[in-house]
Amino acid sequence: MITNPFHEYENEFAFDNVYGHSLELLKRNVDRSPPSDTTIHLDVGCGYGSIAEQVSFQLGRTYVGVDANNRSLASLNSRGFETHRFLLTNEEEENADFLRSVIGDRTVGSITLLDTLEHLTNSGAILSALYEIAKTHNSLVVVSVPNMLHRDIGFKLALGRLNYTESGLLDHTHVRMFDEKLLTDTLRHSGLHIIDRKDVRMNHSDQFFPPEHPVLQDATMLRSFFKNIRGKVDDQDLVNQIVVACLPGEKIKKLPFVTERETSRPFLTIVTRTQGNRIHCLTEYFTCLAAQTCRDFEVIIVGHKLSIEQQIAVERIIEDLPIWLREKTRLIRVYKGNRTHPLNVGFENAHGRYIAIQDDDDIPLGNWVEEFEKISKKHDGCLLRCVSVLQTVKTVTIGRRVGIRAISSFQKIFPSSFDFIDHLKQNQSPNNTLAFPRGVFHELNMRFDEELTTTEDWDYILRVAAVVGVGSNPVVTGIYQWFDLTNSKSEHAEHEWRVNHLRIEQKLDTGPLLMPSGSLRRILRLIDERDSLKHGIAAHPSLSFDHDITRQNVREIYAIMNSTSWKVTKPLRMSQRLLGRGAGLKFTDCLNFSSEQLEEAIRQLRNSTSWRLTRTLRRIGQILKGGQQKVS
Amino acid sequence: MPVSVQQQSVLFNNEFDSISRSLDSIDRAAQLGREFGITETSVAYGDSSPHPCLSEEQLAALREKFQNITISYDFFGANLGSAAGHNRLAVAGTSDFILVQNPDIVPSPRLLENLIAPFANKSIGFVEAKQLPIEHPKDYDEATGDTSWASTASAMVHRDTFERLSGFDADTFFLYCDDVDFSWRVREFGLRVIFQPSAVVFHDKRLSSEGAWQTTSTERYYSAEAALLLTHKWSRSDLTEHIVKDFLLTGDEFQKKAVTEFEHRKSANTLPAQRDPNHKIAQFINGNYAKHRYFL
Numbered sequence: 001m002i003t004n005p006f007h008e009y010e011n012e013f014a015f016d017n018v019y020g021h022s023l024e025l026l027k028r029n030v031d032r033s034p035p036s037d038t039t040i041h042l043d044v045g046c047g048y049g050s051i052a053e054q055v056s057f058q059l060g061r062t063y064v065g066v067d068a069n070n071r072s073l074a075s076l077n078s079r080g081f082e083t084h085r086f087l088l089t090n091e092e093e094e095n096a097d098f099l100r101s102v103i104g105d106r107t108v109g110s111i112t113l114l115d116t117l118e119h120l121t122n123s124g125a126i127l128s129a130l131y132e133i134a135k136t137h138n139s140l141v142v143v144s145v146p147n148m149l150h151r152d153i154g155f156k157l158a159l160g161r162l163n164y165t166e167s168g169l170l171d172h173t174h175v176r177m178f179d180e181k182l183l184t185d186t187l188r189h190s191g192l193h194i195i196d197r198k199d200v201r202m203n204h205s206d207q208f209f210p211p212e213h214p215v216l217q218d219a220t221m222l223r224s225f226f227k228n229i230r231g232k233v234d235d236q237d238l239v240n241q242i243v244v245a246c247l248p249g250e251k252i253k254k255l256p257f258v259t260e261r262e263t264s265r266p267f268l269t270i271v272t273r274t275q276g277n278r279i280h281c282l283t284e285y286f287t288c289l290a291a292q293t294c295r296d297f298e299v300i301i302v303g304h305k306l307s308i309e310q311q312i313a314v315e316r317i318i319e320d321l322p323i324w325l326r327e328k329t330r331l332i333r334v335y336k337g338n339r340t341h342p343l344n345v346g347f348e349n350a351h352g353r354y355i356a357i358q359d360d361d362d363i364p365l366g367n368w369v370e371e372f373e374k375i376s377k378k379h380d381g382c383l384l385r386c387v388s389v390l391q392t393v394k395t396v397t398i399g400r401r402v403g404i405r406a407i408s409s410f411q412k413i414f415p416s417s418f419d420f421i422d423h424l425k426q427n428q429s430p431n432n433t434l435a436f437p438r439g440v441f442h443e444l445n446m447r448f449d450e451e452l453t454t455t456e457d458w459d460y461i462l463r464v465a466a467v468v469g470v471g472s473n474p475v476v477t478g479i480y481q482w483f484d485l486t487n488s489k490s491e492h493a494e495h496e497w498r499v500n501h502l503r504i505e506q507k508l509d510t511g512p513l514l515m516p517s518g519s520l521r522r523i524l525r526l527i528d529e530r531d532s533l534k535h536g537i538a539a540h541p542s543l544s545f546d547h548d549i550t551r552q553n554v555r556e557i558y559a560i561m562n563s564t565s566w567k568v569t570k571p572l573r574m575s576q577r578l579l580g581r582g583a584g585l586k587f588t589d590c591l592n593f594s595s596e597q598l599e600e601a602i603r604q605l606r607n608s609t610s611w612r613l614t615r616t617l618r619r620i621g622q623i624l625k626g627g628q629q630k631v632s
Numbered sequence: 633m634p635v636s637v638q639q640q641s642v643l644f645n646n647e648f649d650s651i652s653r654s655l656d657s658i659d660r661a662a663q664l665g666r667e668f669g670i671t672e673t674s675v676a677y678g679d680s681s682p683h684p685c686l687s688e689e690q691l692a693a694l695r696e697k698f699q700n701i702t703i704s705y706d707f708f709g710a711n712l713g714s715a716a717g718h719n720r721l722a723v724a725g726t727s728d729f730i731l732v733q734n735p736d737i738v739p740s741p742r743l744l745e746n747l748i749a750p751f752a753n754k755s756i757g758f759v760e761a762k763q764l765p766i767e768h769p770k771d772y773d774e775a776t777g778d779t780s781w782a783s784t785a786s787a788m789v790h791r792d793t794f795e796r797l798s799g800f801d802a803d804t805f806f807l808y809c810d811d812v813d814f815s816w817r818v819r820e821f822g823l824r825v826i827f828q829p830s831a832v833v834f835h836d837k838r839l840s841s842e843g844a845w846q847t848t849s850t851e852r853y854y855s856a857e858a859a860l861l862l863t864h865k866w867s868r869s870d871l872t873e874h875i876v877k878d879f880l881l882t883g884d885e886f887q888k889k890a891v892t893e894f895e896h897r898k899s900a901n902t903l904p905a906q907r908d909p910n911h912k913i914a915q916f917i918n919g920n921y922a923k924h925r926y927f928l
Contacts, residue, residue: 283740284832288764290657291738291834293649320741322660363765366836389843396829398777399750403829405774406767409926412843476839479765 010072013050018241021198022112022142023054025245029140029196030110033060039109040064042099042139044130045088045116049076056081061109064102090122095129108137114144115241117186118174127190134192135248141192144243146170147199148177151237152207155215155226168206169240180234183242185256192246202240221512228511229467233445266328267296267373268435269352273342274303274360276310280395280402281361281481282317288363290325294370299329300349301360302342306333340456343448347441354384355438357431357457361404362388363479364432371477372435379471383464384435385418388478395483407484413564416474420465420515421522424508427458432478440464449507452500459504466514533558536591553598557590560605565618569610636672637665637744637788638727639701641735642717643679648690650736650836651677657738659698665744673744674702676721677735680711714784715800715810722791722799730794732784732811738834739786746831747788750777757793757823758815761786761831766845770827770922777826780915780922781815786833789818797821804865804904808851809858812921816866816913845928849886856883856890862921864894865904866914 013019026041033039039062041055046065049072055063065076068087076083084102088095111130117123134141146169153169156162164172178186184194214220230237270289274282289299303314311333318329332349334342347355354372358364368386375384392408414428422428440446446463448456537554560566590601605611639658643651655675662673679685684707686694695703704724712720722730729748733739740746743761750756760782762768772779797817800810815825840846847855856879863871876894879887897903908914917923 280830283742283830284764287657287738287740287832287834291653291764291836293653293836320660320664322656322741324656365765365838366834367838387841387843389839396774398775398826398828398830399753401746401749401828401830403762403832405829406769407925409769409928410839410843416841474841476841476843 010048010075011050013054016200018114018144018200018243019050019054021200021241021243022114022144023051023058025142025196025198025243026055026059026110026112026140029245030059032058033109035060038062039107040103042066042103042108042111042133044099044111044113044126045119046072046076046083046112047114048072049079049081049083051112051114052076052079052081059110062106066099066102088116088120088126090120090125092125092128095126096132099129099133103133103137108133108139110140110142112142114142115146117143117145117183118171118176118178121175123176123186124190127187127192131191131248131251134246139248141246141248142243143183143187143192143246144200144241145178145183146174147179147236147239147242149179149236150202150205150207150240151227151230152205152216154230154237155223156207156213158226159213159215161213163207163209165206170207178242180236180239180242182256183244185252185254187244187246188252189254189256191248191251193249194244194246196245198243199239200241200243201238203238205240225512225514229444233443265438266298266352267294267354267376268298268369269346269350269355269438270297270299270358271343271346271350271355272299272301272358272360273339273346274301274306274314276303276306276314278360279313279317280404282314284404285358285360285362285364286317286321286325288365288368290322291366292364292369293366294373295324295328296373297328297369298351299325300346301329301331302346303331303333304337304339304342305335337450338453340448340450340452343456344450347436347447350438350441353438354435355441356435358478359431361393361481361483362432363481365477365479367475368432368477371473371475375471375473376435379469381437381439382469382471383418383437383461385429385470385472386433386475386477387412387414387416387473388430388433388480389413389476390480390482392482392484404481410479412476415564416472418465418470418472419522420470421519421526423458423462423465427455427461429461430478430480431457432480434461436460436464437468440468449503452503454497455500455504459500459507462504462508465516466508469516539591550595550598553595553602554590556602557598557605558587560602560611561585561587563618565614566610569614634669634671635729635748636674636727637662637670637729637731637748638674638676638722638725639731639733640676640678640718640721640725641733641737642712642714642721643677643681643685643735644711645681646685646735648686651686652694654736654738655694655698655701655703657741659700660741661739661743662700664741668745668748670744670748672702672727673700674704674725674727676725677703677705678712678717678721679705679707680713680717682711713802713806714808715805716802718784718810719799719802722794725791728791729788730791731786731788733786733833734784734835736836737786738836740832743786743831743833746828750826750828751788751790755824756826757789757818757821758782758825759788759831760825760827761788761833762827762829763835763837764832765834766837766839766928769924769926769928770920771925772827776824777828778824779827780825781812782825782827784811784814785835786831787811793818793821793823801865801904803902804861805858807854807858809855809862809921812858812862813865816908820908820913852884853886853890856887857893859919860890860894861897861904862914863916865906866916867906867909867911868914868916869906871916 041061041063043065046067049065052063055061063081065081065083066086067073073083073085086098120126130141150169164170208216214222215226303311314331318326318331332345334345371386372384389410389412391406391410393404393406396403396405448460452459585601658675665673686705691705718732747759747761750759763785768783770779800814805813818825838846859875860872876891879891915922
């Protein structure tokens with residue numbers, strides 16, 4: 001036990017400090033003793049016994065304090081409480097023997113060990129002693145420790161500052177730093193199992209200094225960014241002291257500290273949602289998985305609200321698989337939540353280093369897993385992105401057997417590389433093009449937003465990309481099948497999509513946003529484009545911003561000529577030009593046009609082969625990207 | 633009634649991993665096929681490679697691993713191509729049904745059941761599986777599955793039909809369009825050729841970064857040669873002449889080489905006899921052998 005010559009821990013009882021919380025746990029979990037009862041409360045490492053009066057008055061227990069500090073014991077004695085002087089040792093039996101001698105033939109109803117464990121080089125020696133006593137007397141044990149994970153420590157540490165102090169979270173006499181997990185595991189290893197908790201939370205701990213540190217000043221972007229990330233990881237960022245109530249039980253053999261730094265994992269977990277009503281699609285999907293050139297993956301099928309018949313059908317599909325694939329596949333049934341909930345359940349259960357989503361009607365090419373693995377070697381830890389093409393399909397039945405019939409060519413409506421700025425406007429990466437690094441979900445606790453009923457994937461992509469960045473590969477590795485009759489768009493009202501969009505925008509805009517390198521030049525280019533458009537319009541009085549219709553027409557021409565549809569059909573227009581069908585319209589020419597000429601230009605653009613051929617493409621694209629239709 | 637199936641594939645420099653990956657799924661399909669009355673499934677490999685694709689040790693390992701099938705292996709010692717290779721494998725077998733299939737095909741678990749079930753209808757002679765990830769664009773009847781021809785990337789035929797038609801026309805076709813020709817002879821014989829979309833197989837094809845179908849030089853040459861031979865054999869000399877002119881005028885090196893080979897056969901009088909004079913069977917539509925639903 002390390003004692004502190006610089007500080008007397010003479011802290012008063014308050015309902016919202018560690019003493020008040022400990023008392024609350026006692027009151028919640030033990031009965032008040034009747035007046036004649038001799039049951040004692042043993043306060044080990046009692047210090048000045050700040051809870052003594054409360055234990056005696058509110059619980060009716062005989063308070064007994066044990067500590068090595070003469071002054072604190074004298075204080076307790078002067079207040080009429082029984083005390084015993086003892087310096088806790090590293091020997092379990094020595095500790096237990098002393099405590100037994102203190103207890104004598106009395107009954108121990110409850111024990112507290114408050115802010116003491118962190119001073120002990122061998123915490124097991126006292127915990128095991130307390131366990132023996134608690135087991136003998138069926139006692140409740142309340143333990144508190146300072147929380148090493150308070151954000152005031154972490155934020156400063158991340159930026160190169162660590163301050164031990166005379167007392168507090170980083171008291172210089174602390175020899176072990178606890179967080180929730182280490183405390184839980186340490187207690188379990190000694191046979192004490194947490195049954196209740198009431199942590200002390202503090203927005204600003206005693207480590208909230210120096211006040212001029214940018215990461216501590218409330219208004220700084222730096223602090224806001226750290227808070228946003230840290231606050232989502234768990235609820236421990238504001239915990240000053242962890243306060244728990246335990247009961248004796250089985251001693252768990254697993255050591256409380258980390259013994260294996262790395263866990264063996266498959267490269268990829270594939271999470272697939274199914275409602276069990278497209279069994280024939282699942283057959284196709286699994287056949288594609290069986291043919292993957294890289295088999296370093298596992299599959300989680302999340303059955304969402306399956307009926308018994310649907311569950312049996314899905315189970316049969318899995319049972320039919322080749323053994324190697326069946327052994328890699330798990331069915332998890334989920335009976336609540338919207339379509340986003342199964343994703344969180346699937347990600348929670350994933351073992352892979354990366355986690356990808358495939359819908360039950362997606363078609364991965366043979367190199368789908370392999371290409372992700374290749375990108376990960378260059379961009380380890382980033383969000384991985386390949387490309388998929390779209391194909392329209394329908395369901396057909398021949399000879400009472402159901403199958404899928406493709407009814408369109410492949411349409412490449414999504415760009416070959418990931419552009420973060422473009423993604424801010426709309427999603428350009430369908431689920432089957434992405435693999436998320438495990439850490440964002442399992443370490444940073446970034447989950448799919450279950451309040452979103454659509455575009456949950458877009459929201460997640462943006463949040464993840466803004467933290468880990470993206471590694472792209474232009475290789476086409478998947479086919480996104482679009483069903484001719486049913487699609488998610490038809491299942492959701494237009495206003496629902498709009499509301500979800502606004503929510504995503506709002507979420508991203510409430511805190512600082514980390515952007516990938518190269519974003520500055522990208523933004524400058526956008527500003528240049530905007531400025532040149534403005535100057536072009538200003539140079540032509542007929543295009544004055546007062547003239548709404550003219551301005552609208554110019555904008556429409558600009559929108560068409562900058563659309564994906566127009567860009568992808570460039571070769572077509574080039575071939576037409578080669579065939580001598582005119583030089584084609586340039587946007588800058590339009591700035592000299594009269595109102596009538598502008599309207600004619602719009603008419604021609606809308607009637608052009610390029611625009612007509614890509615009409616379906618635009619419709620589907622807008623739906624998939626979750627965007628509002630800007631041009632029709 | 634219990635039936636037996638021989639799945640046969642012609643190897644040409646195939647990698648062991650690819651064969652093994654395919655067998656993983658074939659073995660499971662064979663196991664599940666028993667529930668449907670397919671009591672015996674054999675896999676026959678004919679190897680047209682310059683050197684054997686499979687060593688004795690590898691074969692032994694595959695036979696040991698896959699207990700639901702019997703595997704035979706015939707190193708041809710010469711490149712017989714697709715048509716002759718499959719004929720040789722078929723002659724060596726005795727199964728009720730022959731599943732002609734590419735060696736890298738990964739079947740769906742219930743493939744055999746889905747391909748054999750249609751034969752309950754005696755009018756059906758040849759049943760094609762649906763290829764993934766890139767479905768063939770040729771048209772088929774959405775209600776009956778009837779189609780112009782079946783691709784032998786994966787297609788099932790009753791041995792009786794195969795033998796009555798003397799198998800593939802190996803004298804005319806080497807690598808491509810032997811299946812088109814065979815399909816048309818099945819239909820000429822009075823049986824139907826159907827596409828079964830519920831019977832799915834994975835045939836590892838890739839797309840370009842622009843999402844376009846990619847062809848190899850081998851495919852381009854033999855497709856060009858087969859186009860000339862097929863139009864000739866099925867009495868569309870007008871198309872043959874048109875293709876010859878087109879290849880000579882605007883064709884690539886493979887197409888020009890195909891014309892040279894065709895002219896050589898013509899002068900050597902080794903072109904096949906013409907059939908279907910009234911154009912009842914063969915379909916030549918926009919350079920394809922069936923109406924296509926979309927472009928690849």
